[in-house]
Amino acid sequence: MDHVVGLRIRECRAAAGLSQMSLAQALGITFQQVQKYENGRNRVSASRLVMIAQTLGVSLLDLFPAASLVSVPRQPLGKQAYGVAQAFERISDPAVRRSIATLVLAVSGGDASVLHEDKGEAEGGAAAGEADRPGSARSAD
Structure with missing residues (x-):
């Protein structure tokens, strides 16, 4: 599930036209941490998911696959x-x-x-x- 959520973050970030660096700066983290989230190597906390959704202008639920x-x-x-x-x-x-x-x-x-x-x-x-x-x-x- 962590990998799939990471892929959804990457898709939403790309759709918003943001780089990993831009997203990282908005979240107050390193772009390497964004990479780890997107690759599913690091689990994203609930509070960080909320911040990511707000930054990307999407619903928190958009970061989860319907499947x-x-x-x-x-x-x-x-x-x-x-x-x-x-x-x-x-x-x-x-x-x-x-x-x-x-x-x-x-x-x-x-x-x-x-x-x-x-x-x-x-x-x-x-x-x-x-x-x-x-x-x-x-x-x-």
Whole structure:
């Protein structure tokens, strides 16, 4: 997984038009450390991943591959959870949806890597075949 996250960092950095040196300076680290992250030789901490995503102007979830998501059996939603899920579905702004979902997972101790959004969801479709089902629980290993 470290290698794949590193590749995603490299792809996003290149798409942003930044060199390893520019990214390193923005993060306050050496370009060699950026190389190690991108090659998967060094694991990137959660706080550093957040900084990298902010610097590159991408979602934290863009640094994780959709293929890393694993479905787990769903449990039925309670009335309150179902109401919240319905209200969540009415939010049209993908950035707001992502922020709310990240907040809920952070407070609940959930794994935010399950929120990876593909291009289809940003246009109103489902991500990773699960986002269209309110309350679906997914976990990454």
